[in-house]
Amino acid sequence: MRGRHLSRIHTIAAAILVAVVAAVASPAQQPDSAAVVRMVDAAVKARNEHVAGYTVTEHYAVYRGKDETHPAAEMTVRTEYRQETGKSYTILSESGSEFIRKHVLYTLLDNEKKINLPGTREGSWFVSANYEMRLKPGGIQRQDDRDCYVLAINPRHKATNMIEGTLWVDARDGSIVHIEGTATQSPSVLTGPAQVMRRYASVNGYGMATQARAVSDSMLLGRTVVTIDYRDYQIQLRPVR
Numbered sequence: 001m002r003g004r005h006l007s008r009i010h011t012i013a014a015a016i017l018v019a020v021v022a023a024v025a026s027p028a029q030q031p032d033s034a035a036v037v038r039m040v041d042a043a044v045k046a047r048n049e050h051v052a053g054y055t056v057t058e059h060y061a062v063y064r065g066k067d068e069t070h071p072a073a074e075m076t077v078r079t080e081y082r083q084e085t086g087k088s089y090t091i092l093s094e095s096g097s098e099f100i101r102k103h104v105l106y107t108l109l110d111n112e113k114k115i116n117l118p119g120t121r122e123g124s125w126f127v128s129a130n131y132e133m134r135l136k137p138g139g140i141q142r143q144d145d146r147d148c149y150v151l152a153i154n155p156r157h158k159a160t161n162m163i164e165g166t167l168w169v170d171a172r173d174g175s176i177v178h179i180e181g182t183a184t185q186s187p188s189v190l191t192g193p194a195q196v197m198r199r200y201a202s203v204n205g206y207g208m209a210t211q212a213r214a215v216s217d218s219m220l221l222g223r224t225v226v227t228i229d230y231r232d233y234q235i236q237l238r239p240v241r
Contacts, residue, residue, distance in 0.1 A: 031135070031139075031149065033133075033134060033135035036135050036149050036151065036169070036174070037128050037133045037135075037151070039169070039173070039174030040126065040127065040128070040133065040151070040167075040169050040174040040176075041127045041128055041129075041174075042174060043169070043170075043173055043174035043175045043176070043207070044125050044126060044127050045127075046206070047175075047206045047207065048083075048125075049238070050206065050237055050238055051083070051204075051206055051235060051236070051237060051238075052082070052083055052236045052237060052238045053080070053081050053082040053083060053235075053236040054080075054081050054208070054233055054234060054235045054236060055078065055079065055080045055081070055232075055233070055234045056078075056079050056081075056208075056230050056231070056232060056233045056234070057076065057077070057078055057079075057092070057230070057231050057232045058076070058077050058078075058079050058228055058229070058230055059074070059075075059076045059228065059229045059231075060074065060075045060076070060077070060105050060108070060226065060227070060228055061073075061074050061226070061227045062074070062096070062097075062100050062104055062105065062224060062225070062226050063224070063225040063226075063227075064221070064222065064223070064224060065222055065223050066223070068225055071096060072096050072097050072100050073094075073095070073096030073097045073100040073101045073104070073105060074093075074094065074095050074096055075091060075093070075094040075095075075101060075105050076091075076092045076093045076094070077089045077090060077091050077092060077109070078090040078092055081116065083118070084118065085118070086113060086116040086117045086118060086121070087112055087113050087116040088113075089109050089113075100221075104221075104224070104226065105226075108226070111161075115159070115161045123157075123159070124159065124161040124162065126153070126167060126176060126179075129156075130155065130156055130157070130162070131153045131154060131155055131156060132153070132154040132155075132156065133151045133152070133153055133167070134151060134152045135149060135150070135151055136150040136151065136152055136166070138150065140171050141168070143168040143177055143178050144168075144177055144178055144199060146170055146171075146177050147170070147171040147172070148168040148169055148170060148171055148177050148178070149168070149169050149171050150166060150167070150168055151166070151167045151168075151169065152165075152166060152167075153165060153166065153167045153181070155184055158184040159184060161183070162183065162184045163179060163181040163182065163183055163184070163196055164181050164182050164184060165179065165180050165181015165182060165196070166179070166180050166181060167179055170202075170207075175200070175202065175206070175207040176200045176207045177199075177200055177207070178197075178198070178199055178200065179196070179197065179198045179200075180196070180197050181195075181196055182194070182195055182196065183196050183214070193216065194214035194215060194216040194226075195214070195215045195216070196212070196213070196214050197211075197212065197213045197214075198211070198212045198213075199211040199212075203233045203235055204233075204235040204237060206235070208230070208233055208235075209228075209230050210229075210230050210231075211227070211228065211229055211230070212226075212227065212228040212230075213225065213226070213227050213228075214226045
């Protein structure tokens with residue numbers, strides 16, 4: 001009887017050990033693609049519901065050809081976003097080519113204003129309503145010092161702010177970490193569709209852009225690189241009810 005009792009205990013202990021090992025190992029296994037997409041949708045929804053507005057300082061630099069040391073034009077702006085009204089800009093400083101500032105940088109700012117208007121901005125969110133999303137094989141990958149799931153993204157419609165490429169999201173909560181791809185349309189008639197990169201960081205618990213880079217080519221301007229650095233975020237969160 002005692003032997004049977006001990007055998008039963010050993011069997012239960014072995015079952016628990018197997019369950020623990022499986023639970024520890026499960027994060028490294030390939031997750032369900034639909035579950036990851038739902039997590040991404042939930043992260044975007046949470047950001048929209050809780051972030052009422054923010055201000056941020058943005059520094060733009062435009063480089064021509066292969067020279068990425070000496071900008072042809074620069075601009076620093078203070079951006080204010082309010083969910084009820086969209087984005088507004090205050091130019092703090094600008095220098096360099098007036099032509100490039102007018103036809104590249106001002107065009108970018110005007111485009112950002114338009115796509116962030118209430119009722120319009122929802123169409124550019126990185127969610128399954130706007131993108132076909134497919135989890136890439138390989139499990140969790142490190143990107144910008146964070147554990148991420150990697151998704152192939154394909155826009156359901158074309159626009160200057162829509163990107164076909166790859167999306168890295170935080171494996172813990174689905175927030176955006178990194179994006180690389182090609183814009184489906186160009187924001188300016190003077191540049192072609194851009195190869196785009198954006199980095200995000202968690203600010204007050206929500207993903208906010210910290211760096212961006214766009215490389216395009218055209219008959220008039222040739223190879224053009226635009227970089228954006230974001231700093232000094234001030235986030236306004238909705239009161240917790």
